[in-house]
Amino acid sequence: MAVLVCFRRATRTPRDNSTRQDDLIPVNALGKKLADTRHEPAPEQPTMLSELIIGTLTILASTAVMIAFVLLTIRLVRRAEANYSDHRPGILQFFILLSSAVVMILLANTVCVWMWALLFHYLEVFPSLEEAVYFSMVSFSTVGYGDVVVEHGWRILSGFVAVNGLLAFGVFTAVLIEIIRGLSDRYIPRR
Incomplete structure (x- = not known):
């Protein structure tokens, strides 16, 4: 409104x-x-130590979410592979499995972004939840447009968002490469 x-x-x-x-x-x-x-009166500015503690705890929570989604994705792929153990599956099955893994990874990244956005909203760093989600998404992806910035007191915490995003993209890239490597040997026939 x-x-x-x-x-x-x-x-x-x-x-x-x-x-x-x-x-x-x-x-x-x-x-x-x-x-x-x-x-x-201006709100109290956080101390550097409080920012470090909050950022570290949020990264640990986000890492737990990433690990849970990695385990779920691997379990999904292995369960689907077990269904095709008696015959060679086709390209369609490969596409469905890989697409499912990508959706799981996107869902995990979305949960992590929302964790940061809700934290920023709870701490009243931004006036609206929409701004908090936007800033978290831009920072998590390390794009950093700079059109929405945090106030001086929360700058360290905003850096944690970018570090968390780099960590998440590295982990999920490794998972996707491993899934593609494992599935391509089984699902795509060599000539």
């Missing part, structure tokens, strides 16, 4: 015609005064 915020000038005495930021009152599209949040 989009909210249109406008500003109107506060009433002043005739002798004070200067315009200051404090003279502006936030109003909605109908002219109704909105809550003034300009004078709220």
Whole structure:
């Protein structure tokens, strides 16, 4: 839901015609005064140690998710291979198994990105969940557009997202290569 915020000038005495930021009152599209949040105290900045602890624990949780998905993917492939132990399967079975492995890996990466996004949302680093998901996805993939950035106090934690993404892509690349190597020997006939 989009909210249109406008500003109107506060009433002043005739002798004070200067315009200051404090003279502006936030109003909605109908002219109704909105809550003034300009004078709220700044939230406490995290310490470097707290960022390191939070980042390390989140990477460990994400690694547990990756390991679980790797084990599930390998079990899925082995179970499917057992169904074809009495005959040579075709290219269609190879495609289905490989596609299933890719979907499992994409699902694991999605879960990891959502873990980081929910953490950022819980810590109130971003004003909306959408921004937290976007930042987590861009950082996890190490693209780093720079259009959404964290405030100064959470910069170290944002680096952990990129490290976690590099780790995840390395692990899942190795898993996919191993699955392709194992399946291609069995499913694709050599000439």
